[in-house]
Amino acid sequence: MLRIAVPNKGVLSEPAAEMLAESGYRQRRSTKDLAVLDPENDTEFFYLRPRDIAVYVAAGTLDVGITGRDMLLETAPADGEGPAAVEVMPLGFGHSSFRFASPVESDIERVDQLAGKRIATAYPVLLQRFLDDAGISAGVVKLDGAVETACRLGVADAVCDVVETGTTLRAAGLHIIGDPVLTSEAVLVRRQGAEEIPAVAQLRRRLRGVLVARQYVMLDYDCPNDLLEKATAVTPGIEGPTVSPLQTPGWSAVRAMIARTETNRVMDELWELGARAILVTSIHASRI
Numbered sequence: 001m002l003r004i005a006v007p008n009k010g011v012l013s014e015p016a017a018e019m020l021a022e023s024g025y026r027q028r029r030s031t032k033d034l035a036v037l038d039p040e041n042d043t044e045f046f047y048l049r050p051r052d053i054a055v056y057v058a059a060g061t062l063d064v065g066i067t068g069r070d071m072l073l074e075t076a077p078a079d080g081e082g083p084a085a086v087e088v089m090p091l092g093f094g095h096s097s098f099r100f101a102s103p104v105e106s107d108i109e110r111v112d113q114l115a116g117k118r119i120a121t122a123y124p125v126l127l128q129r130f131l132d133d134a135g136i137s138a139g140v141v142k143l144d145g146a147v148e149t150a151c152r153l154g155v156a157d158a159v160c161d162v163v164e165t166g167t168t169l170r171a172a173g174l175h176i177i178g179d180p181v182l183t184s185e186a187v188l189v190r191r192q193g194a195e196e197i198p199a200v201a202q203l204r205r206r207l208r209g210v211l212v213a214r215q216y217v218m219l220d221y222d223c224p225n226d227l228l229e230k231a232t233a234v235t236p237g238i239e240g241p242t243v244s245p246l247q248t249p250g251w252s253a254v255r256a257m258i259a260r261t262e263t264n265r266v267m268d269e270l271w272e273l274g275a276r277a278i279l280v281t282s283i284h285a286s287r288i
């Protein structure tokens with residue numbers, strides 16, 4: 001039986017469950033359910049705090065889990081201090097960055113000016129590791145959340161926090177300083193050194209299938225044979241485009257996957273080249 005940890009709350013919770021459902025697994029009906037059995041896939045899901053997921057996976061109690069890269073690194077044991085969980089694959093949602101910010105009216109504008117200051121964060125391990133690597137000595141104020149308010153209330157001079165749109169920072173009168181300490185997204189994790197069991201390999205293929213279906217579209221077009229070389233260079237596909245003869249002499253039909261974000265640019269380019277009947281369709285599911 002495969003045992004999978006899924007975030008029970010927070011921004012990662014819904015998209016993680018959605019991705020698993022799209023991958024053909026049964027998911028919980030109510031947000032109060034703590035576990036769900038999926039007998040058809042011989043799998044059990046456990047709904048846990050995203051911050052705790054890597055801990056269960058590292059201990060070997062659960063085979064794999066979905067959590068944020070930042071949370072995985074925050075809970076990782078120091079080198080040689082017990083088993084760790086490691087990232088297996090990024091899942092394409094829950095993007096954020098972990099960054100420093102200071103009050104707009106303060107004189108802290110660069111990371112090196114954080115020396116001797118108090119920095120509030122909900123990720124003290126990540127922050128301390130960064131400060132050690134950068135050779136900056138500063139005070140770390142550990143908070144549980146709503147970190148942005150710490151400066152206004154006088155417990156910190158700056159913060160190091162998760163930023164997505166930056167709205168929360170701006171509303172708190174803070175501005176970003178320096179480059180991101182870390183860029184994060186939801187990731188699949190498993191125990192370091194764990195042998196790949198067939199059920200995990202299948203889960204990964206299914207998740208990758210969903211990622212491909214979300215990131216790519218299928219493109220079909222008709223093309224004069226003398227333009228085929230140029231046209232297929234624009235649409236190389238993943239393993240090469242399918243080219244089949246059309247009944248109209250001198251023309252071929254081409255089929256290839258392209259990145260969803262490139263759709264209109266590629267269609268315009270093909271049209272300019274002389275391709276016609278250019279059609280785009282969504283991919284419902286895939287195994288690549």
Ligand SMILES: Nc1ncnc2c1ncn2[C@@H]1O[C@H](COP(=O)(O)OP(=O)(O)OP(=O)(O)O)[C@@H](O)[C@H]1O
Binds near residue numbers: 051070165
């Ligand atoms: N806009 C966002 N706000 C917060 N976290 C985000 C955002 N976008 C992505 N994430 C990611 O989600 C995870 C944080 O999840 P969550 O907010 O559930 O945890 P938490 O803040 O510790 O818990 P809680 O808010 O319930 O106290 C991190 O991996 C973070 O990088």
Ligand SMILES: O=P(O)(O)OC[C@H]1O[C@H](OP(=O)(O)OP(=O)(O)O)[C@H](O)[C@@H]1O
Binds near residue numbers: 163164
């Ligand atoms: O850049 P933004 O799009 O504004 O998003 C980032 C904010 O969202 C998160 O808070 P959350 O809602 O998880 O509350 P918390 O701080 O209490 O955990 C995070 O800690 C930031 O405060």
Ligand SMILES: [Mg+2]
Binds near residue numbers: 010145
């Ligand atoms: Mg939060």
